[in-house]
Amino acid sequence: MRSSLFNVLFSLTKGIRSMFYMVTPNESSFENVEDVPPYVQQATPFFMGLMVVELVVSLLKDGTPLACVSDVVTSVSAGIISRMPTLFARGFEITTYIYVWDNLRLLELPWDSAWAWWLAFLAVDFSYYWVHRFAHEMNLLWAAHQVHHSSEYYNLSTALRQSLTQQFSSWVFYLPMALAVPPSVFAVHIQFNLLYQFWIHTEVIRDMGPLEWVLNTPSHHRVHHGRNEYCIDKNYGGALIIWDRLFGTFAPEGDKVVYGLVHKINTFEILHIQFHYYKYLWRRFNRYKNIFNKLGVLWKGPSWKPGKPRLGDHAEVPEVLIFGVSAFPKGTHLTLSYFITYHYDVKKNTILTIQITHSVLT
Ligand SMILES: [Zn+2]
Ligand SMILES: [Zn+2]
Secondary structure, rough: OOOHHHHHHHOOOOHHHHHOOOOOOHHHHHOHHHOOOOOHHHHHHHHHHHHHHHHHHHHHHHHHOOOHHHHHHHHHHHHHHHHHHHHHHHOOHHHHHHHHHHHHHOOOOOOOOHHHHHHHHHHHHHHHHHHHHHHOOOOOHHHHHHHHHHHOOOOOHHHHHOOOHHHHHHHHHHHHHHHOHHHHHHHHHHHHHHHHHHHOOOOOOOOOOOHHOEEHHHHHHHHHHHHOHHHHHOOOOOOOOHHHHHOOOOOOOOOOOOEOOOOOOOOOHHHHHHHHHHHHHHHHHHHOOOHHHHHHHHHOOOOOOOOOOOOOOOOHHHOOOOOOOOOOOOOOOHHHHHHHHHHHHHHHHHHHHHHHHHEEEO
16 A cells, blocks of 8 residues: 555655656666657656745745746757657657667667666766867857857756757767667667756755765756866866766866856847847857868857957956846846837847748648
8 A cells, every 4th residue: 555655645745756856767767769758848847846836945045036927938949849840750869869879780679678777877978078179169159059058047948948959969979878878768868867967046045064075966967067267167067976086077166156257248139139140150150261260260168269268268258246246137027127128129029930930830
């Protein structure tokens, strides 16, 4: 009786546990990739529910919300747009993965063993570390990833601000796994790894004690989103922070983190946020006559200039102002920001997202 009650509760909580990677190999192992549930899609109500919980907690704690309506709408719109390609085809990552598995695999790890599940967990997280590090250290890839960093707020909605174009480069980093790990196992972990990164986008949780040593936490990821000098190019981890500690890219949270891009873009226009950096990159590429400088613009870091180290000189990063930093300062009351921005940003972004969704689906 007791164990059956436990089983019922356990399966009822599966949705919320999925948001924190708290799933067992037993309940998330599948023989065929077609049988793997669309965990990310299924998580939509939990995204919304947890965002409401965060809003209430931040109101109770500080008296002001940690969000602004335009910013939230922009992030949610980016989240919807970024999932568009998966509506009519399997994601790019999984499609290329299956191709390599079908044609080039060297061995077949079992799809139903706990150790293979844990190995895949580590391998996906390790690969994600490199996807993410390259996305910051190579300008051409940063053009896609900067979308995720373009908010000057830091709350759960920021997690949804995803790039439409990043998936067209990230797949490369996962291909070595396809030589041995079945696609169904990969398809599970690639989703849980992404879902895990939702809850760490919050200021409500400050410190997680000893877990900070091993896990990627809100504190570590706040540093990753910071534009303070000590935050630049730090904390790339997905679910685990151990990779940053191993490869020398870890920084603990210190001075108050100021969020957003080093060079602010001051806009909520969703298509501009997705594509503006490609235009900037093209202009910089054309500015140089020397072919090595042209190529340097693409494959070196966003701050690189001729004569500077590969990642540029971080001392040149504009100094952050702790107070009055944002064009949309924290403490702007939700109602006030709602009325100021509703007619322009919210309406425009909502209409544009609906139009894009409609034209993709019809
Ligand atoms: Zn990043
Ligand atoms: Zn993030």
